[in-house]
Amino acid sequence: MMTSLHGSKREWQRRATGKQLMIWAGWLIGVAIFVYCWRLISDKTIWMFVEDAPRQAADLAERMVPPKWSYMEQLWQPVWDTLNIATLGTAMAIIIAVPIAFCAARNTTPSRVFVRPIALFIIVSSRSINSLIWALMLVTIIGPGVLAGVIAIGLRSVGFCAKLLYEAIEEIDPAQVEAITATGASGAQKLTYGIVPQILPAFAGISVFRWDINIRESTVLGLVGAGGIGLQLDASISTLAWTQVSLILLVILATVILSEWVSARIRHAII
Amino acid sequence: MLRIQHLVKQYKTGDQALKSVSLEVPKGQVLALIGPSGAGKSTLIRCVNRLVEPTSGSIELAELNLVNLRSGELRKARRRMGMIFQEYALVERLSVMENVLSGRLGYVGFFRSFFRKYPQADIDEAFRLLERVGLDHMADKRADELSGGQRQRVGICRALMQTPDLLLVDEPTASLDPKTSRQIMRLICELCEERQLAAIINIHDVLLAQMFAKRIVGLQLGEIVYDGPPDGMSAEVLTQIYGEEDWEATIQNVDDDAEGSETNIEDVQQAV
Numbered sequence: 237m238m239t240s241l242h243g244s245k246r247e248w249q250r251r252a253t254g255k256q257l258m259i260w261a262g263w264l265i266g267v268a269i270f271v272y273c274w275r276l277i278s279d280k281t282i283w284m285f286v287e288d289a290p291r292q293a294a295d296l297a298e299r300m301v302p303p304k305w306s307y308m309e310q311l312w313q314p315v316w317d318t319l320n321i322a323t324l325g326t327a328m329a330i331i332i333a334v335p336i337a338f339c340a341a342r343n344t345t346p347s348r349v350f351v352r353p354i355a356l357f358i359i360v361s362s363r364s365i366n367s368l369i370w371a372l373m374l375v376t377i378i379g380p381g382v383l384a385g386v387i388a389i390g391l392r393s394v395g396f397c398a399k400l401l402y403e404a405i406e407e408i409d410p411a412q413v414e415a416i417t418a419t420g421a422s423g424a425q426k427l428t429y430g431i432v433p434q435i436l437p438a439f440a441g442i443s444v445f446r447w448d449i450n451i452r453e454s455t456v457l458g459l460v461g462a463g464g465i466g467l468q469l470d471a472s473i474s475t476l477a478w479t480q481v482s483l484i485l486l487v488i489l490a491t492v493i494l495s496e497w498v499s500a501r502i503r504h505a506i507i
Numbered sequence: 508m509l510r511i512q513h514l515v516k517q518y519k520t521g522d523q524a525l526k527s528v529s530l531e532v533p534k535g536q537v538l539a540l541i542g543p544s545g546a547g548k549s550t551l552i553r554c555v556n557r558l559v560e561p562t563s564g565s566i567e568l569a570e571l572n573l574v575n576l577r578s579g580e581l582r583k584a585r586r587r588m589g590m591i592f593q594e595y596a597l598v599e600r601l602s603v604m605e606n607v608l609s610g611r612l613g614y615v616g617f618f619r620s621f622f623r624k625y626p627q628a629d630i631d632e633a634f635r636l637l638e639r640v641g642l643d644h645m646a647d648k649r650a651d652e653l654s655g656g657q658r659q660r661v662g663i664c665r666a667l668m669q670t671p672d673l674l675l676v677d678e679p680t681a682s683l684d685p686k687t688s689r690q691i692m693r694l695i696c697e698l699c700e701e702r703q704l705a706a707i708i709n710i711h712d713v714l715l716a717q718m719f720a721k722r723i724v725g726l727q728l729g730e731i732v733y734d735g736p737p738d739g740m741s742a743e744v745l746t747q748i749y750g751e752e753d754w755e756a757t758i759q760n761v762d763d764d765a766e767g768s769e770t771n772i773e774d775v776q777q778a779v
Binding site: 409411412414415416417418419420421422424425428429430433434436437 | 583588590617669
């Protein structure tokens with residue numbers, strides 16, 4: 237299709253003419269939808285408020301400074317809780333995710349027909365529910381507090397860790413496993429010698445990456461009563477204590493930067 | 508020692524990789540299996556240790572029929588067959604020593620292997636083998652730090668750690684340069700001689716096969732079309748195995764080459 241005969245000359249185009257036209261039409265439709273949606277949103281916006289926005293923002297910012305540094309005394313415990321929620325939640329997720337990943341990977345699953353779909357279903361259901369929603373449900377089930385947060389983070393992370401891990405398992409070099417099999421190794425030995433060394437870097441990377449994400453996620457869990465610094469944030473906003481809010485935001489920022497730095501260092505060391 | 512009778516392998520796709528192959532390898536014989544890509548060389552040796560399940564036929568290793576073994580018995584039988592691979596197939600992230608010791612996995616229990624508590628006799632043997640192939644100073648290096656030739660030596664040590672009766676060697680030199688190829692082939696043949704091992708060596712380099720093997724078997728589309736000594740490889744035989752081509756440069760006087768000195772490389776370069 238791409239090469240066409242034109243007299244004695246052979247012409248070459250990247251795509252056939254029909255296909256090229258289709259692509260142009262696709263772009264046209266895309267742009268039209270974008271313009272239409274823009275219109276829709278702009279009609280439903282109360283522009284009076286938007287015109288006011290810079291002044292409101294400036295006002296809020298003014299009320300936020302200076303941060304109320306003395307409030308820090310009350311923040312150490314929630315920050316520590318937040319770190320614990322993230323770390324324990326990640327640990328719980330990893331413990332559950334490893335067996336699920338092995339059941340979900342095509343090359344290690346005990347049964348492709350029965351076990352694999354179940355494992356994939358667990359992964360999808362864990363991933364499809366945000367940790368905030370898990371937390372909301374868990375707070376009603378086991379009451380408010382750090383435990384609800386830990387479990388919420390854990391349940392949300394199981395899917396993430398298991399999915400990335402089973403993809404890593406599926407990408408291993410089968411020749412190494414074959415070589416271990418050829419020595420007369422048992423199933424468990426094949427796992428520990430042929431497969432585990434190959435996925436260890438991915439495993440470490442995934443765990444640290446998820447821990448890093450969980451630090452960020454656990455800062456908001458307090459909004460629904462699941463422990464951590466979000467609790468103080470919620471309280472400060474509802475009492476309009478803006479100087480406390482700004483301090484909390486700074487503390488969250490510092491925590492996240494620290495966790496990113498730590499996870500980057502760990503990943504660098506392992507991989 | 509190894510007796511293959513009417514071995515057939517049909518893949519699920521319908522391709523018949525092996526069509527009733529019969530082959531007998533006596534103790535201590537080094538046999539080179541040559542043939543074009545897709546002739547079934549790899550399938551044949553993988554059927555022997557059942558990394559590939561044969562469709563029908565029988566494979567006997569010292570009177571033991573391997574085809575019907577259950578998994579426990581199969582593991583025991585696999586210990587007697589060392590395998591050497593084309594891309595070395597070392598566990599890249601484990602150390603050289605761990606790779607060599609993994610040849611004992613069929614003998615030691617799970618926990619011993621998991622905690623790397625191998626019997627001292629195994630460790631002594633591993634060092635002896637590494638010394639034999641000139642790598643004892645590399646024992647604690649990680650496998651992926653080694654060069655191709657060094658990795659293949661580790662692969663050889665791993666196979667020999669099993670104290671096998673038979674070596675299954677799949678394209679040992681395909682990823683190596685000509686000089687290293689010769690060194691590796693020479694090493695495999697010497698070790699087979701020292702330990703009176705039988706070996707089936709898949710190789711697509713006809714010159715190397717002629718140089719090192721006492722017997723050559725030509726496989727073409729899943730059938731044996733030649734089985735004889737290296738000096739019986741005439742242009743007709745090569746044409747039968749590989750198809751029409753000018754074979755003059757490939758047919759060598761084997762006696763000149765068998766000495767195996769460095770000058771061989773120049774011969775090859777001239778020949779190619």
